[in-house]
Amino acid sequence: MADVSNDDATLVALFALSTPLKPVLEQLQRAGVPMGSIEVISPLPLQGIEMSRPPRMPLYGLTILGGLAGIGLGVFFTVGTALFYPLMTGGKPIVAPPVVGIIAFENMMLLAIVTTFVTLVLRLRVTGRPPPRDPRIDDGAVALSIDMDARAAQSAVVQTLLNEAGALKITSLLKERARPPAPVAAKQSETGIWLWLGCALATLCSLNACSQDMETQASYQSQEAPRRHSPPGSIPLQSRAAHPASPVMPADQRVAGQRVFQINCVPCHGPSGGGDGPVAGYLRDMPKNLQASHVQRRSAEDLYAVVTEGKDSMPPFRGELSAAERWAVVAYVKTLRAPDNPTGQP
Amino acid sequence: MTTPAPAEEHQIPKINRDLLAPLVTTHWSYFLLVGALACLVAAGAGAWSYQFRTGIGRTNLHPPVFWGVYIASFIFWVGASHSGTFISGVLRLTKAEWRRPITRIAELMTSISLMIATLFVFYHLGRVWRWYYLIPYPNQREIWPNFRSPLMWDAMAVFTYATASTIYLYLPLIPDFALMRDRIEGWRKPLYRALSLGWQGTQQQWQVLETAMRIITPLIVMVMVSVHSIVGWDFGVSLVPAWHSTIFAPYFVVGAVHSGVGLVVIGMYVLRKIYHLEDYIGREHFDKMGKLLLLTTLGLAYLYFAELLTIWYGNIPDHRWVVDALLTGAFAGPFWFMVGCIYVIPLITLTLPAFRHWPLGVMFIGLLINIGMYIERVLLIVPPLAYPRLPFNWDSYAPSWVEMTIVVGSLALAVLLYVLAVKFVPIISIWEEKEGLVHGGRQQ
Numbered sequence: 190m191a192d193v194s195n196d197d198a199t200l201v202a203l204f205a206l207s208t209p210l211k212p213v214l215e216q217l218q219r220a221g222v223p224m225g226s227i228e229v230i231s232p233l234p235l236q237g238i239e240m241s242r243p244p245r246m247p248l249y250g251l252t253i254l255g256g257l258a259g260i261g262l263g264v265f266f267t268v269g270t271a272l273f274y275p276l277m278t279g280g281k282p283i284v285a286p287p288v289v290g291i292i293a294f295e296n297m298m299l300l301a302i303v304t305t306f307v308t309l310v311l312r313l314r315v316t317g318r319p320p321p322r323d324p325r326i327d328d329g330a331v332a333l334s335i336d337m338d339a340r341a342a343q344s345a346v347v348q349t350l351l352n353e354a355g356a357l358k359i360t361s362l363l364k365e366r367a368r369p370p371a372p373v374a375a376k377q378s379e380t381g382i383w384l385w386l387g388c389a390l391a392t393l394c395s396l397n398a399c400s401q402d403m404e405t406q407a408s409y410q411s412q413e414a415p416r417r418h419s420p421p422g423s424i425p426l427q428s429r430a431a432h433p434a435s436p437v438m439p440a441d442q443r444v445a446g447q448r449v450f451q452i453n454c455v456p457c458h459g460p461s462g463g464g465d466g467p468v469a470g471y472l473r474d475m476p477k478n479l480q481a482s483h484v485q486r487r488s489a490e491d492l493y494a495v496v497t498e499g500k501d502s503m504p505p506f507r508g509e510l511s512a513a514e515r516w517a518v519v520a521y522v523k524t525l526r527a528p529d530n531p532t533g534q535p
Numbered sequence: 536m537t538t539p540a541p542a543e544e545h546q547i548p549k550i551n552r553d554l555l556a557p558l559v560t561t562h563w564s565y566f567l568l569v570g571a572l573a574c575l576v577a578a579g580a581g582a583w584s585y586q587f588r589t590g591i592g593r594t595n596l597h598p599p600v601f602w603g604v605y606i607a608s609f610i611f612w613v614g615a616s617h618s619g620t621f622i623s624g625v626l627r628l629t630k631a632e633w634r635r636p637i638t639r640i641a642e643l644m645t646s647i648s649l650m651i652a653t654l655f656v657f658y659h660l661g662r663v664w665r666w667y668y669l670i671p672y673p674n675q676r677e678i679w680p681n682f683r684s685p686l687m688w689d690a691m692a693v694f695t696y697a698t699a700s701t702i703y704l705y706l707p708l709i710p711d712f713a714l715m716r717d718r719i720e721g722w723r724k725p726l727y728r729a730l731s732l733g734w735q736g737t738q739q740q741w742q743v744l745e746t747a748m749r750i751i752t753p754l755i756v757m758v759m760v761s762v763h764s765i766v767g768w769d770f771g772v773s774l775v776p777a778w779h780s781t782i783f784a785p786y787f788v789v790g791a792v793h794s795g796v797g798l799v800v801i802g803m804y805v806l807r808k809i810y811h812l813e814d815y816i817g818r819e820h821f822d823k824m825g826k827l828l829l830l831t832t833l834g835l836a837y838l839y840f841a842e843l844l845t846i847w848y849g850n851i852p853d854h855r856w857v858v859d860a861l862l863t864g865a866f867a868g869p870f871w872f873m874v875g876c877i878y879v880i881p882l883i884t885l886t887l888p889a890f891r892h893w894p895l896g897v898m899f900i901g902l903l904i905n906i907g908m909y910i911e912r913v914l915l916i917v918p919p920l921a922y923p924r925l926p927f928n929w930d931s932y933a934p935s936w937v938e939m940t941i942v943v944g945s946l947a948l949a950v951l952l953y954v955l956a957v958k959f960v961p962i963i964s965i966w967e968e969k970e971g972l973v974h975g976g977r978q979q
Contacts, residue, residue, distance in 0.1 A: 206547070206973065232547070232710075233970040234741035248746050267682045281683050291688050291765065298758045299695040302751055306702045309747040313709070313732045313740055322735060327714050329547030329969075334737075 200335045200347065202356040203323055210235070210331060213354040217335070220346050226336035232327050248308055255304025256297045263293030323358075330357065446521030449514050453506065462525040474502045480527040492519045550968050554961045555718060557810045561958070572951040579944010582937045583658060591661040593937040600920045600932040605659040607912040608942055611794065612652035612949075613693065613766055614787070614908065618795030619645025619700060620759040622827075627752050633823050635971040636815040639964045640806060641799045642704040643956055648798075649697040651949045658941055685769045692758075692765045699755045706748055709734050710966040723959070763787040770915070777846060777857040777919040786838045793831040793877065794908035800824050800901035802953075804894050806962055815963055818892045825891030828900065832881045839878075856922045865931060866918050869910050876907025 204210065210229065218224060229235065267289045275283045326332055333351070337344055351359055451460070457472065459465040462479035469476050477484060484492075496515045499505035506515060586593045596603050622641040626634035657663050669680065669690065680687050713734035716727040734740060767787030770778040803824070807816045846854045861870045881900050884890045891897060921931050934942070 228735075228737045228739075230736045231738070231741070232714075232736060233966050233973060234745055235738065236974060248743070248750060252750050270680070270682065276681070278681055278683055285683050288683050288688070291761075292682055292691055294761060295688070295691040295695045295758075298754055298761075299698060302695075302699045302702055302754055302758075305747050305750050306706070309706070309743055310732060312743045313734065322717065324717060326736065327547075327551060327717065329545070 198337055198361040200333075200337055200344075200351070201323070201360050201362060202333045202335070202351040203325060203358045204331045204333065204354070204356055206231070206329045206331055208331070208355050210333070213333070213351070216350055216354070217347065220350060222335060222347060228334040228336075230322070230326060230332040230334060232329065235331070248305060248312075251308045252301050252305045256301035258304075259297035259300030260293045262300065263296035264289060266296070267292045325357075442517050442520045443524055445514070446517035446519070449510065449518045450521050453509065454518065457503070462522065463527075472502060476503070479522050479525050485523070485525070489516075489519050489523060492522055546972060547969055550965060550972070551714070551718070553812070553814065554963050554965050554968065555715070557957055557962065558715070558719060558959070565954070569951065569954060572947045572954065575947030576944050576951055579941050579947065582940035582944065586658070586937050586941070587663065593935060595932055595935040595938065597930070597932075599923045599928050599930055600917060602659075602916050602920060603932055604913060604934045604938050604942055605655050607909070607916050608945065609652050609655040609659070610766055610787075610915075611909050611912045612648045612655065612945075613763060614791030614794050614912075615798050615905075616645045616648035616652065616696070616700065616795065617759055617763060617788075617791040618648070618799045619643070619704070620755055621792045621795055622799055623703070624752050624756040624759065627748070628756065632971060633820055635967045636812070636963045637799065637803060637820060637824075638707070638967070639704075639960070640802045640962055641795075642700070642707075643953060643960070643962070644795070644798055644802060645700045646697075646704050647949055647952045647956070649693065649700060650952070651945050653693065653697070654945055654948075658945075685765065685772055688765045689769055692762045696758050696762045699751070699758050703751055703755050705730075706744065706751065707964050707967060708960055709744065710736065711961050711964060714965060715961075760788055763791040775919050776851070776853040776922070776924065780842060780845070782838055782842050782845075786835070786842065789831060789834045789838060790908060790911065793828070793835050794905050796824060796827050796831060797901035797904035797908070800828070800897050801905070804898035804901075806957070807894065810962070812963065815968065818894065821894045821897045822888070822891040825885045825897050825900075828881055828897075828904070829885040832878060832885070832904075836878045836882070853922075853924045856926075857919050860918050860922055861914065866914055870914055873907045873910040873914060876903045877911060 204213075214224070214227065214229075217227065268284050271283050271285075277283070281288075323330065323332060333356075335347060337347070348359060450462075454462075455466055456468045457464075457466045457476040458479055459469070459476075464476045464478035466476065479485075493515055495503070496510070496518060497505060497507045510518070594603060594605070619638075619642040622634065623638040623645075627638070657666060660666055682688075708730070709732055712727045712731035713736070716724060716731045719727065764784035764787065767783035767785075771780055771783035773779060800821070803816055803820065807813060843858060846858050860866050880903055884896065884900055917932050922929055
């Protein structure tokens, strides 16, 4: 049994877990030690020991507040966004009450639980004291930590009392040794607060990027005045007279055209352009025989327009082929001849 | 206050020793297991990256079957996550003493299952790098999430549940983190110090912790019920034959608990065997879990019968097609296998008290139930989609090798995360075990 004579210190008395602590606490109280200066440290929650300090943060109240905030958030999500962007979907009303209920419920639970957790963390931070932690506590002991501040005269009384109650060991921690972590912790928490504030500020600044300018910037609807001019070099589709003069068709363009033809045209028009491709039999209308004289008589611009816009069952190729490729395939088509009519004359 | 007998007190150091042992000693076979699992995870990651680069067409999803094993796995894993909350939450609420050695095992499963479930949402997304289009924020594309869509409810619910269950896992870990901070040296010490939040074990801290747990426990049980209800409504509110049913929400919740409890039984058996926890997880725990499984088996069978009976008696042709395909048609094989796995065999075996006291047998039933429940999830999705209202469009579906690899890789990831977690947190809540010893009269 230790006997420690330092008055201005924290006394830590170790008891076996089986020691009834309630009478000890009562005796200490009778000896003039206020309950507020006693901590009972245990490896498991003890039953029947009421510590008199009032809780600094009301857990239940904050949970309810968090839940209410969650309901508000859910209602903002479902009612707010729906009213900002009133888009009809699935024949449901813009503000659909069951949906408001579901989302509000989930948000209520989320914020209630998170608020409880954050409050718990903050309260553990507040209640946590510098460690007079004996490893024997975890092996089944209870420690009474008594703050002897300004109770100098009672120190001996208290020690006798603890010894009589069956303390296994009494140690005294000097104030200087017991206290120092506090200012450090305070400084750390101050740094933490600044860090959090900085993060919050940065987040707020970044929200600035979430602009809505697409709504407000200048835009034109399709038939709206003033009519804009076409980009330079555009070719009007409707007026064929305005097509540029048929370009010269050099041999390499025909070679490129043949390649494009074999990829895109052969399935219907056939390898020699005779309208007898492998798919031809499945089509409602037979594909045109490109060797036929009435096709060959048409101008390059006409054929270009057909390739671009499509005709009858033939789909338009303006999306698949570039203008140069379309001219190339026209150049190639112009060279197609029936085997028995090599000159192409009717 | 209740005071423990000195004899019980001497068991407290043993509890510390036994339950911290998995964290400080590692057998070589542990590394072998981690390596093998990592290989499977790598295979899954490779398959996903292949799907990522070449497109969602690598799956066998095609009209009309646009949901496949990814969504089935999502439902399965969200369901598996009900293990922790049900076992831990409901048993804590009812102050069932026997919950103590099982809660941590189950809560860990919850958090990990939810992570895996979330992954499956991303596997299923085409152009997954644009996933953030789904997040509600004021944006320049004028795409606002449509909260009337059940998928949005889903996202909300799963997010809430994941956050809540992580908190719920963490709260009872705080005193254990403090213990490990004091007992375990090395690279984990600073982590434990940070995670223990300055825990000392003062009565005020205990009071705060217990109050917080008392508040959160009923809340998380309600969230649990809501989460799988909403996943059920994903199907129920659609007009697809055999999905459009009011029974889906309760059916999903009970099914989730069924597979979740089955999963916990597997975990209990394996951990007990490897770490010699026979003193903590006794035969009576398997007996109790067996009874729970029996309860969920009966509940689920009742709901399943009610669902099928209603469709059968209603005799609406497009609904009957689906049910016929299940009972006698193309899906009859897996359907009856599933019925055997999740209803018949558990019902026959678990009603026998002697069987419930046989840990290996109960574990085997848990395994069967989970295999069956996975098949059940696939059968829930594929047949109704494969038999749409216009018969010209009927089709079928089988997963591609990419899908299968990702599914297997994700299972391996879940196991791997669990195996790694065992080296970081005690798999049995140490302080709750001590509390049970001192206040609860735990049988030794």
